[in-house]
Amino acid sequence: MRNELSFRLMDTHAGGDVSRIVLGGIDTLPGATVRAQMEYLRDDADGLRRLLLNEPHGIPEMSVDLIVPATDVEAQAGYIIMEVMGYPIYSGSNTICTATALLESGIIPKREGVQHFTLEAPAGLVHIEARVENGVVEAITCGGLPSYIDTYRATVHVPLLGNVTYSVAYSGGFYALVDAIDLGFHLTRDEERDLANCAHKIVEAIQAGQGFSHYTLGDVGPLPFLHFMGPVEQVADDFFRSRSTTYVHPGVICRSTTGTGTSARLALLHHEGRMKAGDRLETVSLRETGFIGTIIGTRQEGSHQVLENTITGKGYVLARSEVVVNCEDPMVECTGLHHILTSGHPPAEE
Incomplete structure (x- = not known):
């Protein structure tokens, strides 16, 4: 070979x-x-x-x-x-x-x-x-990480955008949460590039102004993510729906609403008194796909009210x-691969 x-x-x-x-x-x-x-x-x-x-x-x-x-x-x-x-x-x-x-x-x-x-x-x-x-896996429900609000309705000046109001939640990473309508977005697929550019500017401005520290993990790096929030529609007594989209990296808007983004949104809606234990939120993406987040309960961790939640979706x-x-292909970089990849073909899948 x-x-x-x-x-x-x-x-x-x-x-x-x-x-x-x-x-x-x-x-x-x-x-x-x-x-x-x-x-x-x-x-x-x-x-x-x-x-x-x-x-x-x-x-x-x-x-x-x-x-x-x-x-x-x-x-x-x-x-x-x-x-x-x-x-x-x-x-x-x-x-x-x-x-x-x-x-x-x-x-x-x-x-x-x-x-x-x-x-x-x-x-x-x-x-x-x-x-x-x-015989088909129709749904997976997984525990979301305990989530909480770190910052509520702060303001940052963003070049070319002006003053932007945001909140920050931790849900496996720190998320800036911003109102899409306030920023002129309706969360439609044709806005994807503009959403990525806008999010990048806001994240850079927040990173320049402050850092964030988890109450047990400490410094987990600069705030990386931003979640655009659409209006919340109440579908039933315990069920809500909202268009949403998540920015994760320069130029990259997730195709889904993301599980951690949905958990961050649950934390904010609970913080505002708009959702309670047992309530569910369906976040709907630019591509009309969705995840359902459910609030399980809360507990107090120091000064933070921490939200237990689950996320349900289909893979x-x-x-x-x-x-x-x-490794002879000039398009392929094999550095850092030889010591973790077994040479030869893997055994056939059963």
Whole structure:
């Protein structure tokens, strides 16, 4: 065989966000926890992320989820999330896609009806409820990270935009939350590029003015995300709907509303007294896809009221494939790959 490496993928999407699930072909990573293994990839072996999110194998709008053995005895599998901005410790859409892929690949046996299992993310244990009908995974409900409001209705001056009012929530990352109508947007697909440009300006202005610190994690880096909020429609006594979209990186608007963005929105609506425990919010994307967030309850952590929540969505399988990495290809960078990728072809999927 020539200078080639290969591994097995299942491409999926949830809400339009494509997640490439790496099912096999990766060597055992060092680290006593999934979080430590993620830090190893981030600091010493970033080649897999770059390979699958750049040409010729991918594009920056995708995400990558690497399946690894769980290190916690309560979990059936672990997973490491890779995105264009780095290695988030949690993501709702990636969790929905990962859980779907684990079931559809048979790594976790699929059973008709409702089944429960636990995954280990870099953020910790994530409890999954899967609903299977006629052999198809119709819905995944996963626990969102505990979310809270850090900043409520602050104002920042943004060049070319003027003064912008925003709130900041933590839901797995710090999110700026802004009113789309106030900024002249109706959250339609033709606005996507303008939304990305606007969000970038606002995020840069907020980053220049202050940093944010989690009450237990400390400094988790500069605020990376912005969530545009449309008007809230009350559909039933305990059910609400709102158009939304999430900016994650210069030029990148997520195709879904994102799970963590939905959790951030729940935290804000609860903070404002507009939603309570048991209420549900469906966030609707520019592509008319949606996730449903549910408020489970709250608890007090120091000065923060922390929201427990779940996110529900459906993952779809797009492709099953074996990726061949030809290190003689001038388009492919193999630096940081040889020490984590097993040479040769992976075993066939059962």
